[in-house]
Amino acid sequence: MGDVLWIFVSAMLVNNFTLIMFLGLCPFLGVSSKVGTGIRMGMANIFVLTLTALSVWFLNRFVLGSAPYLRLISFIVVIASLVQLVEMAIKKLSPTLFRELGIYLPLITTNCAILGLAMFQTSRGYNFGEGIAFALGGGLGLMLALVLMGSIREHLELAEVPSVLKGVGLVLVLAGTLSLAFMGFAGLFTS
């Protein structure tokens, strides 16, 4: 049980997907201008990450043992079809939620956090419970990073920034500062 908890906290804070491991930077830079969209994007991510962890565990356990060279191709196909399936299901079951998530859901297919999760889960040999903990922690960490960045950028809208500093460069410097802060969490587990 301790292991599972450790994996959860580590994926969320110590090895935050976006700020420490550089996964999922596209949504982090692209859709982090508001807190609300950050939360929605984060929820969509948590959902898909958990489902991916489930199916990756299944693939590793039952299918890929005999054909390891097909790993990458099968992961990418499974992720793409999973996102498509989830999208269709949500559209049918809850049109309100579908409208809320909007374009974020399909965009997740091309998010490297999802494939990254699948690869790390495989290379570290996580079992079922550990995989789910890794996915939930990683997803919450992504959401945390998106929300933090969103709130900073909401304030930035009102601040007087020299026009030459506006743009992706400034966001990256801010992300660096956040990343610096998150590195402090590395001390959580040394004692």
Place this chain on the structure above:
Amino acid sequence: MKPTAAREDLLRGLWKENPVLVQTLGLCPTLAVTNSVENGIAMGIATFFVLVGSSVLVSSLRKFIPNEVRITAYILIIATFVTVADMTLQAVVPVIHKQLGAFIALIVVNCIILARQEAFAAKNTVWRSFLDAVGMGFGFIIALLLMCSVREVLGNGTFLGHSVFGPNYEPWVIMVLPPGGFFTLGFMLLGIAAWSRRKNPKPLRARPHAVTMQTTQRAVV
């Protein structure tokens, strides 16, 4: 086709439309593996190979790939090339392969590659797509080299393992850690923005993210 057009296809990716520094695509590998020059070079070459291979294949198959499933087809082609690159690296440079780890597999979701297939290779001849891919691939390598030189020299005091400043240099460790990646790229982009502004007071820089989002959006729907 005029020779000037071919030159334009080749040179565009190097600087004017550099995939990382101008279009801000493919940032995950740019930040994640540039903590040493060695890793940066290996990543650059692997991406270059995948980009050129899949561009040539996609453009030669462009009349046969049905429009509805084209993105799936591109992704499968890219994933195949990445598997080849992954296995080659593992066989030739096992140490670097181990350091890069999962990030080699993540070349599949590098937006530079998919963007070039969708924006160029799917509409142009094999030769032009080849030139375009070579240009963009070199542009990516240039950006990676810039990043990892700055980070390794400042953060470790070395370049490709050779000492630069001598034994008395106190390494600026933060530069090889994750925040250093964000800072280096951030300041680099700010510098480029400032420079292009000075050259041209009203820069007509496209909103790269808007473009990427649109492309992926169209792709998946």
